[in-house]
Every structure is written in C-alpha cells, then in structure tokens.
Amino acid sequence: MFYGIAAAATALLATAALTALLRVVARKTGFTVRRAGRILRTPRLGGLAVALVTATVITVGASTGLAPVGSGTLTLLIAAGAVAAIGLLDDARPTGARARVAVVTAAATAVVHTAQLGFLVSMLAVLWIVFVTSVCRHFDTSDGVLGTVGVVTALGLSVCASADGLGQLSGVLGLLAAALTGFLMHNWHPARMRLGSCGSLFTGFVLASAAVLVNVEHDALTGAGSLFAVTFVVTADAALVAVSRRLAGRPVLRPGPDHIAHRLRRLGLTPRGSAVVLGVASLSGVVTALLMHEGTLGPAAALGPLTVAAAAVAVLLRVPVHGVRETMHGVRERGARTVQQPAAINVSGS
Template sequence: MSQIIIAIVLSFGISYFSTPLAIKLAHKIGAIDIPKDDRRVHKEPIPRLGGIAIFLGFFITSIFIVHIDKQIIGILLGSLVIVGMGIIDDLNEIGAKTKLLGQLIAAGIVVSCGVRVEWVTNPFTQSGITQLSLILSVPVTIFWIVGITNTVNLIDGLDGLAAGVSAIAAITLAFVAFVNDQQTSAVLLVCLAGSAIGFLPYNFNPAKIFMGDTGSLFLGYILAVVSIQGAIKSAAALAIFIPILALGIPIFDTTFAIIRRKLSGRPIMQADKGHLHHRLLSKGLSQRKTVLILYGISLFLGISAVLISESNFFESTIILILDALFIYYGIVRLKLLSPEDSELK
C-alpha cells in the first residue's frame, strides 16, 4: 500500500510540474492546435504536447518504484515508440496507416517480451479457464492493444475528457489488480492515474493545453497493456468483462461510431459529430457538464467492473444485464446509432 501511495503522489507531482514546461515547449516548436473545422469545440489556438508531461510522470515513477524485468522493459520500450510517434503527429500530422504501423510495432515489442493474453476465465469448463494457443494469443493481444489505444484517442474531443476517463479506468483496473495480488500491474496503473490527474488542472475546461495524440495514444496503450497483466488474468468468473466495463466510455463510443457509419454507408474512418460528447453538447450542455456526466458514466461502469471482480457467475450476469439495459437506454436516448445529427467533415 505504501508503494501505491508513493506512486500516485510522485507521478502526480512530476506530471503537474512538467506540464507548464510542455506548454512552453509546444509554443517554441509550433505544436499548436488551430481549430480548422466545426468538429473542434475550442475556438482559439491551444498548445498540445501535454502528453509529454503525462508520459514523464508515468515513466519516471515506474522506473523508480516497479521491479524492472523483461515485461516491464517491453512495456516501457513500447511506450517510447507510441510517444515518439505521437510527438511527430502533434508537430506534423501523419497518416492513419503510419500511426497504425507504429502501434503494431509497439504492440509487437510488448508481445515479444511476454505480455500476452494466454488464457481467459471460462465458467463453463471444469478447470474454469480456457487456454489460448500461441496462434490465437498473439493476434488477440495485438488486436486488444491497438484497439484500446485508438479508442482512447477517439474520445479526446473535450477539455479533460480523455485524461479524466483514463484516470477513472486506471484506478478501477488498479483496484482489481491489487485484490488479485497483481502488485506490479496495480502500481503501474496507479502511476498512470496519478499522471493523468496531475495533468487535469491544466486540461480541464477552459484548457491551457491539450494532451494531443502524444497523450491520448499513450494513455490507451498503457491501459491496454497493463489490463492484460491484471484484470484479464484475474480469477473472476467473467473476468473478460472487467477491462471492457472499466474502459466502457471509449470502447462503446468507438463501437457505436463504427456501427453508425456502416449503417449510413460511410467509411468507418470518416470522422463525424455523432460521438457521445457531441450528442450531449447538442442537448445544450456545456463542456464542463458534458465531461462531468461522462465521468459519472465511467465511474458507474468502473464500479460495475469492480463488483464483477468480486462476484460469482450468477451475480456477475445480473450486473451485466443491468449494465446492458443502461447502455441500451443511452443508445436510444442519445440516438447514438442514428446518422441524422452527425455532421461529417
């Protein structure tokens, strides 16, 4: 427990005090987000590269606190690839294929260092688990890492949204990892939460700096990788749903976006204004209220994830049914699958 307290305090402090330096650096090298279309909510140029502060808080704290082994080296090396690519993208936007290649390289580094989804709990088998062969383990792991990395990147549309939701998800997954004796995973996730929270005072509306792709890709990458080590490998009856619920906001928002674009016959990579935060803004809510509502939803799903980690199969099923009804209500209420209000670029 003392390790976790030190981790969150140190990561918070490093992120908080390095963010003003990131603001100065962004201005100096021209990493400024200039609103070019109506999808951007801000109206004035805002410096980005805030993700550097989040990365430093996590990276430095992890090196000092976590026992460094092959898997940790893989995670840190992969994060360097992600952050390096994010910095380049924040300076001069790079293509989607180039970003995907960078994400695949980062995921490949982690997998080669032994971080893989090797088994999942299965209450319908006698042993309670299903072992994945190497042929399945590697692609499933890479798909999870690349997928989550991009989902967090896609929700980074309002001041403080990605940082706050990621912090809630990290704390949720840290709790699950801690109660399952996954000490290293818990500490890494706490480092990430502390770094994201340390950045929030500068990023919450009205934002003084954006995290940019440097931050959103990094947050998604670490959440994806560390959840493999912690939540997915927990002994809960329906453990596979723990990270899905903890990361519910980015996962469901991205899923709805893909379905919505498919139904309207548009390319799934074509941006629109149909995301959760856009829908709430269209209801007349302010940026702050919208972000706080999404924090609340993220917290609700996070609590569900924690309850599942402590429940048997029957209890977990009841929780999932209630969550499904809640999500269905949101889909209907906000018309998340309807293209009608989606103003495309």
C-alpha cells in the same frame, strides 16, 4: 505504502508543472491544434508530460530499489514508450493510420507475449488492445473527457492488479492516474492543453494492456465481460460514431463533431458536465468489472454496461450533428438556413 503515496504526489505535481512548461514551448514551436469554430488554438503536448513523468518516476523507483520493475512491467513500459513516440511524431506531422496501427500492434504483441496465452486468445487480446488504443485517440474530443475517464479506469485497474498480487502493475496504473490528474489541471474546461496523439495513445495502450494482464487468470467469459465493462464508455463512443457516420453516408474515419461528448453538449450539458457524466458512467463500468473480477458478480453482469451502452447509442443517434457547422461567430448553419446561437461548440475535430 509511504513510497507509493509520495511517488503519486510527485507524478501529479511534476505533470502539472511540466505541462505548464510544455504549453509555453508548444505555443512557440507551433504544436497546436485548431478547434472548429474558434480562432484560439490549444497546444497538444500534454501527453508528452504524462508519458515522461510516468516513465521517469518508475525509472527512479526502480534504480533506487524502492520500487523494482520486473521483466513483464518493463516490457509494458517499453512498448508504451514506443506507442507514445509514434503518437508524438503524429502530433508533429501526421504519420497516417497504417504507421500508428503497425507500431501499436507490435507493442501489443510484445505485451501479450509476456502473458503466455494460447495462440487464439493472444490474437484476440492483441486486436482488442489495438482497438481500445485507437479508440482512445479519437475519444479525446472535449475538455477533460479522456483525462477523467482515464483516471477512473486506471484506479479501478490498479485495485484489480493489487488484488491479484500484481503490485508492480498496480503501481504503474496508480502513477498514470496521478499523472493524468496533474494534466487535468490544464485540460479542465477551458482547456489550456490537450493530450494529443502522444498522450491519448499512451493512455489507451497502458489501460488496454493492463486490463488484459489483470484478467489472464480468469475464465474466458469473466475476462471478456470485465474487459468490456471497464472500457464500455470508449467502446460505446466508437460504436456511436461508426453507426452515425454510416447512416449519414460519411466516411467512418473522417473526423467530425459527432462523438458522445459533442452530442451531450448539444443536449445542453456544459463541457465540464459532459466530462463528469462520462466519468460517472466509466466509474459504473469499473465497479462492475471489479465485482466480476473478485467473483461477486458473474459474467452476466457485463450485460448491464452492454445495455447502457446500447441504449445510449440509440438515444444519442437521434441528436442531430451531421450537416451542422459551427462558425466562429456562434452561428449554426444547416444548408441554406442560418440560426443565431449564443455560443459555438468547442470541438477538436476528431
């Protein structure tokens, strides 16, 4: 217990310190991303700090014998490292969706293989991990959003893993939550650092893989319901963006300011308010998944998050985002009409 607390505190403080250092490096080397409507640039090396610190603390614990790492956990860490690496390359120079998906698919296959599932279930698990990992990359669109949702989800899955006797996996998730908390010190609005593809892919992959591993022993309906409940916020965001862009006749994969966080901003919430709302929503899904995992609730409980997600998508689809462009002077333009706004909305273009 004492070592776990010390390791988590170390991960939090080390990530905060390394993120600050990498911010200086990023500004000098050009690892920045332009935000629509603003001249300022925000470095995107925060994910490297999260991945490095998480891996380092786990390695130190294993090498000293204080926190041994089994083959399954080691496979997860190596696979997550490969995903983080392709993300870092993508941050430096866009690699393309095919390369990212190929690496994530191979990494997910390695993780799922350790669970010894049936062929069909394994295929579905791999597809689900690839889906959630890819969605998380595009979900990192507003200050503090992915970090907040990631912390809540990691802690919830850590409790599930601990309840199932998966102490090593629980420790990995706890360290990830601590590292993301340290990163949030720099990502809370106004953000001074972003996760980038490296961090968003790493976070999404670890969370998605852990969600699969903690549900291996459960029946198909309970497992599927738990998987959806624990990730229903990012799933709802993906559904919202896909439907919205199809209705607008826009390419589904083209970046744009039309994610949940952007729409909440247009409804009047502040960036911090949007992060808190999505964090609370994620917490409700995590609690539902925990109760299902423990057997307190049946598979039908997943209908709760599903209903909330569907209602949110239906309501937020009515918030106008397509055809609206924010300029650096805070002017909102739609076609030939121009309306003066008090401030530009901060987006990352994902």
